[in-house]
Amino acid sequence: MEIPISYYLILSSALFAIGTVGVLIRRNAIIIFMSIEMMLNAVNLSLVAFSDLHRSIDGQMLVFFVMVVAAAEVAVGLALIYVIFRNKGNVYVDELNIMKW
């Protein structure tokens, strides 16, 4: 039996939501990053599912681009987090508020 598209979408949405919540509630910048990765990968899942649904390759093509972009973002992000750790000694985002108002 073929798995209906809605199953993929529900899973993908759930993953996306988990990622979103992770961004909102975790203090550690690295975990926040991982949550964002999770959001991106949730989208990848739905893209693949749609690609299958529409019998077109475009969606899967985008998945590769998303992976590349995510890798680039992580590379930059980790470098930044590293610098901040060197300057501050921790990477808690709630302690990063010199600038406000």
Place this chain on the structure above:
Amino acid sequence: MSIDIPTICLTNIGPLITLSVAGLLLLLFDAFSGKAMKKAHFHQFSLVAVVIALLQTVWLWNRQTTDFSRMIYVDNFSFFFNVIFLLGTGISIILSVHYLENYRKNYGEYYALMLFAAVGMILMAAGGNLVIIFLGVEILSIPIYILSGLFREDLKSNEAALKYLLLGAFSSAFLLFGIAMLYGGTGTFYLADLAAFIKKSGMNGFTYVGMGLLIVGFGFKVSMAPFHMWTPDVYEGAPTSITAFMSVGTKAAAFAAFLRVFLEVFPTVRMEWDLLLWVAAVATMTVGNVTALAQTNIKRMLAYSSIAHAGYILVGLIAGNQLGATGILYYLLAYTIMNLGAFGVVIAVARKKDNYLNIYDYAGLGFQYPGLAAVMSVFLFSLVGMPPTAGFLGKFYLFSAAVEAGYIWLVIIAVINSLISVYYYLRITVIMYMQPAEADLGPVAMTPVVNATLIISALAVLLIGIFPGSIFQLAMNSVKIFGS
């Protein structure tokens, strides 16, 4: 069996190639060249690349075609935006040199990243496919994340970069989700096919959500409320030259994509998004202007002001007619020049290492540096929207487009908002001309090139305010693609 090799015309992406290659070469030079030549030549090299790209852009005028299997639009719309981006990049490079030397950060990668960001902008404006637009967003954003954090030792710069990166990635996840939903609903990424689909079959649940999330993604980049909150912090913390660059570049690029997608794909369902954007535009202007009143750091003030300007530009998008689109193009060009000019003065007045960024540090500038104060006044008056500057005409085009489309209340609110904005822009002028200098803050370092750039920008602001005809015609020609 024969393999069809698609015919592609590389001149169509000439500027992209030039900028990318120049960026890569810069990185190589930086890595392999001696110290002596580093300082002197990186900015010149990148400026040359920008100029060549500009010339190649001129070559593209009036091609009105697509290339790379419809992935790229080669039309006057992208032509106009290319000019804006390259102008913005060029001026930003000129303003950066001295500033970076003060910090001893005159690295090759700085300029390379700027060129890469310009590539992203051009892709955003030219993208004929949501994939290209997404890639454009990322190619633009990632270099700017790095550039915001350029001052590694400075916690403010770190903080700005991390905030921008986290929120930028967060919002691009939504943008991507929106793209996926549109794909799910229609089975294509091509703008033209999406438009045809929606025209034929109307909207469905997927396309609704997709459209909403596109608003989120672009809204973040243009700093539309409630997605604007990163703007002040990032603008304040980033190196001033980068703040200048992204305040005009990112905004223009995001509006280019916003405009292209919404006027090409969703014009038939305007009733579905104009109310949302109406509310967002009003919130954006009001939050930007009202909060700017309380700022004393000029970078932060200009950040809020840039939020407010996003609100004004949204008015043109909501109007959704030819005049509105034309107005947006005109306004973005004017905004690029005037905002970069204002930031140029900010860089100069801040002196070594951003020491003087408080608005009260401008006291007495009108007497110590009359020329600098005069050009700053021109830029500020243009930001206010005083005739006969370009800012006035830009606002006039945008607002009269909205009037033409029947959004009277929106225009009333926008006009009230520009009234509020007078106060905080004018305060700078008042301080410059009507308060004596508290103390001698030391000389303002100006190089002839920066001087010339500021003067030419100020003259340009006046000139395209008094003789807007040709620019307006150009902008008109550029938006002809959007039906009526």
Place this chain on the structure above:
Amino acid sequence: MIQYVWLVPVFPLIGFLINGLLGKKISKNTVSLVGPGSVGLSFAWVLGCFWEYLHLPAKAKPVEVFVFNWITSGTFNAQAAFLVDPLSLVMLLVVSGVGFLIHIYSVGYMHDDPGYARYFSYLNLFVVNMLILVMANNFLLMFVGWEGVGLCSYLLIGYWYEKQSASDAGKKAFVVNRIGDFGFLLGIFLIFYTFGTVNFREVFAQAHNFPVGSAILTIITLCLFVGATGKSAQIPLYTWLPDAMEGPTPVSALIHAATMVTAGVYMVARCSALYVMAPISMTVVAVIGLATAFMAASIGLAQNDIKRVLAYSTVSQLGYMFLACGVGAFVAAIFHLMTHAFFKALLFLGSGSVIHGMHGEQDMRKMGALKNKMPITYAVMLVGTLAIAGIFPFAGFFSKDEILFKALTDGHVGYWAIASLGAMMTAFYMFRLIFMTFYGEKRWDHHVHPHESPPVMTIPLIILAILSTVGGFVGIPLIQGWNVFHEFLAPSIAHVAAGHEVHHSMTFEVMMMLVSMGVAGIGIFIAYKMYIKQPELPAQVTAKVPGLYDLIYNKYYVDEIYDATVVEPIKNGSVFLWQEADSKVIDGAVNGTASVVDRLSLVIRKLETGYVQNYALGILIGVAVITGYYLGR
């Protein structure tokens, strides 16, 4: 010459560039040559155009001089083009002529000021913008001049920025004016929306197709009037004008009396074709004008600063002009605008001469007996005062009388009564000014040595005095064909749909003239009683001496009644109006709005907590609202 009428603003523009850019490098003499000279050239050119215009065949009038296409798009067109018609010619003559005289006067008045070149560059820039304002052939170009004069006014009020009060006053003027500009701009947008063009002649031609009293025309005209109240200092936006007296006196004369503040009147008269289609707006204009005229006049009674008296008097006279517009007598409004430009510029410059001679003293209580010390200033001030009080045959008589007459015949008897009362107060406070300044005993400090001003200042005064004397004769009423002014201006002005073209008998008109003269006479008489015959009276009044006077013995009994029944209440009322209504209510409203915005600003900025996760939450809320909006439908 008319084809080159665009040279008119170009001359002062060149002056501005020379003085503004090279001011520090060229000598003071060059500045004094370039500043007034450039405006003088404009004036000469305007005279030439005027002469040529008079001799044009009727078909060729009015002339539109196209300079370049400013803004063109498919649906929208605004040219940089100038309209030369009777109305703009009158304004051009006033602006460049009076402007020229004031420039010359400034050479003497500002001679020792360190910012001499800066002063003249601002003044020239002002003239440029004012000329653009009156010559524009469309609303948008007019708005350019409108904003430009506002900017220059702000720069010139705050000219002595070292004085905190001066830079505050400048800021206030600018901010209050922006509120008016908001109305104006909105009006322009609505005009574009309604008519699809902003060109004066096209808009006015189309306006006839609308029914009288149509809602959109009413809204448009009200919006425009909001703009006019800002620039022309009418209720409720008039408070900036008295404060604007912080600027140099010639500036007060040029900008805050003769030209810029009358821009609102000019604009309403220019749009007469729209206003006559909107009776409600006409009533609003008339009532606001009347209320302003009366209120400002009553406030003027209690002022002791010589320039403030004149400032309130300006507000009051502008009210009369709006009253005239409101009752459909646009020509009378422009007529009064012109004569007012003469005599009010004269009065301001005269007061400047007094201040100059008194080494900066502005308080009339510290003057007195200057008549012999400054004979020329005294003589010209007297002429100006007679003109503003409306005494035959001075210029103000003709124009003010025409307004009062029209208020009675075309308006309402109530309008006339209140306006006449205002005229009486005008006569009173103006003569109070003369008496306190030039008569009585000297009250100045011993180290002040009053002296007459140099010829460079007195000659413009004398010319203005001559104009204030004879300027009214261009508009002689009564005799058919003698009202040259009226006939000249007629083509530019629309008329209220003629329902009651009643011809009033000559006797009636003469009677009304006598009445208005009589009213002015009463005002002068009271002033004379209080400040010449019984100089201690005002002091007694203010001290409220409760002395019981012998009915038979006390010859001041009549004065007492005046005091008790007329003067005192008015004075109290005027103090009340000034202190309470003016300072608290209106300033309070302006400041209150500002402080609400300020507080809002402090609240909203707290949303920017600096925590990145709060920002993410903001984004998420946005996402939730948007997706909710789409999914919930």
